[in-house]
Amino acid sequence: MTDNLREDMFSQLFITGAVRHVDVQIGSNGRATVRYLLQNGVQGIINTKRGGVKEYKPETCMRFLRMLGFSTLKLDMSAWHPSAGQDELL
Secondary structure (H helix, E strand, O other), rough: EOEEEHHHHHHHHHOOOOEEEEEEEEOOOOEEEEEEEEEEEEHHHEEOOOOOOOOOOOHHHHHHHHHOOOOOOEEEEEOOOOOOOOOOOO
């Protein structure tokens, strides 16, 4: 089962202890998406207010998660390959 949430709703669930773990995926465009697993087994991706998948600059993504209190997470960069002008993630 999946349930995609906006940042504000995800934040509230994290504060209440409902988030089991988070995976950050860096796509081929160098942008990060946040996938999560809730304690009840529901999986999802953080979405924008319009319903699309939220894509972050990697540094912004890490700052958001650290602000919530995450100290560890799984990072998947298998889809990202540096190209001209995109030598750094941060």
